[in-house]
Amino acid sequence: MFENSNESRTSLSEYGEFGLIDHLTRNFGVTPENTIKGIGDDAAVLDFKDEKVVVTTDFLVEGVHFDLAYMPLKHLGYKAVMVNLSDLYAMNAKARQITISIAVSNRFPVEALEELYSGIELAAKLYKVDVVGGDTTSSNSGMVISVTALGAAKEEEVVYRSGAKENDLLVVTGDLGAAYMGLQVLEREKQVFKVNPNSQPDLDPYTYLIERQLKPEARQDIPPLFKALDLQPTSMIDISDGLSSETIHLCKNSGTGVNLFEEKIPLDPAVISVCEEFQLDSTTIALSGGEDYELLFTIDQKDYDKIKGNPNFTVIGHMTQQSEGMHLVTRANQKIELIARGWNAMDNKD
Numbered sequence: 001m002f003e004n005s006n007e008s009r010t011s012l013s014e015y016g017e018f019g020l021i022d023h024l025t026r027n028f029g030v031t032p033e034n035t036i037k038g039i040g041d042d043a044a045v046l047d048f049k050d051e052k053v054v055v056t057t058d059f060l061v062e063g064v065h066f067d068l069a070y071m072p073l074k075h076l077g078y079k080a081v082m083v084n085l086s087d088l089y090a091m092n093a094k095a096r097q098i099t100i101s102i103a104v105s106n107r108f109p110v111e112a113l114e115e116l117y118s119g120i121e122l123a124a125k126l127y128k129v130d131v132v133g134g135d136t137t138s139s140n141s142g143m144v145i146s147v148t149a150l151g152a153a154k155e156e157e158v159v160y161r162s163g164a165k166e167n168d169l170l171v172v173t174g175d176l177g178a179a180y181m182g183l184q185v186l187e188r189e190k191q192v193f194k195v196n197p198n199s200q201p202d203l204d205p206y207t208y209l210i211e212r213q214l215k216p217e218a219r220q221d222i223p224p225l226f227k228a229l230d231l232q233p234t235s236m237i238d239i240s241d242g243l244s245s246e247t248i249h250l251c252k253n254s255g256t257g258v259n260l261f262e263e264k265i266p267l268d269p270a271v272i273s274v275c276e277e278f279q280l281d282s283t284t285i286a287l288s289g290g291e292d293y294e295l296l297f298t299i300d301q302k303d304y305d306k307i308k309g310n311p312n313f314t315v316i317g318h319m320t321q322q323s324e325g326m327h328l329v330t331r332a333n334q335k336i337e338l339i340a341r342g343w344n345a346m347d348n349k350d
């Protein structure tokens with residue numbers, strides 16, 4: 001969604017590639033302790049002192065990962081950064097720098113890219129990362145954005161997917177399923193709008209869900225919280241695809257099984273009520289919905305007191321011997337095998 005569409009439209013060709021980059025990146029400064037040279041040379045020069053460098057990269061492709069019919073470009077820029085920072089926090093690292101590569105067709109005016117970059121700028125400011133480079137090229141059809149994020153961590157602080165042991169507790173931050181239900185609400189409004197472009201949807205009851213979909217926040221608060229609690233998780237992953245598939249990743253990488261308790265899965269009341277409205281099972285949505293960008297991790301049982309009562313964390317299960325398998329324990333105390341996608345409609349998602 002490009003909100004300025006009635007106002008000025010400056011063609012990309014008016015700027016030329018170099019002028020465009022200068023224009024879009026004019027507000028990006030650098031943090032001198034971490035970044036020696038940012039945008040403007042052949043490459044950036046970074047300083048990680050005595051810490052290890054943690055790197056991650058992700059693509060966002062129009063029509064596959066986002067739909068500009070309801071995704072404002074500013075939010076898209078913000079989300080593109082969040083998706084990557086979330087991966088750094090999932091390694092228990094601090095985010096330091098990002099690079100942004102974009103491919104755009106000339107159906108987008110300069111003003112559209114300004115909006116995209118205003119979202120990137122806001123994310124960089126709030127999450128204290130320097131934008132240190134990127135690449136700009138043309139595309140024949142849609143928009144493609146690729147963000148690379150660099151982070152720092154002491155070697156002994158890094159948390160991998162592979163360290164969980166039998167009897168470790170499985171813990172999740174925040175609540176689950178809201179981003180997916182936000183997408184369902186937006187898709188429904190898009191269909192209504194197609195039939196009746198004058199309809200004025202009342203989206204108030206869905207504010208939290210839509211925000212979780214359009215403006216996700218990565219958990220930058222969690223690595224410093226672990227440090228303050230003197231807690232080193234044994235394994236960790238961020239929830240981009242859904243609780244079920246991320247839990248399976250931890251188990252497979254660690255060589256364990258799991259018992260995950262349905263009644264423990266944290267759900268916001270808005271998720272429960274909108275699932276009823278859409279006649280969807282909220283457990284299925286939390287397990288398979290994805291895009292929540294919460295962190296899922298395991299801790300040794302002896303560390304339980306460090307997280308007990310902390311509103312950021314919910315213990316949802318425990319790891320078992322690999323031979324016991326990976327199970328969801330339902331409210332009726334039945335054991336169901338965990339599968340990566342609980343619901344067919346999501347099979348083609350990525």
Ligand code: ADP
Pocket residue numbers: 018021025038039040041042043044100101102131132133134135136
């Ligand atoms: P090169 O020809 O060496 O790739 P470019 O002209 O592509 O150089 O880039 C010049 C500078 O602008 C570099 O610092 C590069 O990282 C940065 N840059 C290019 N495109 C973008 C972009 N879309 N966002 C942020 N920085 C960019």
Ligand code: MG
Pocket residue numbers: 134135136
């Ligand atoms: Mg280049």
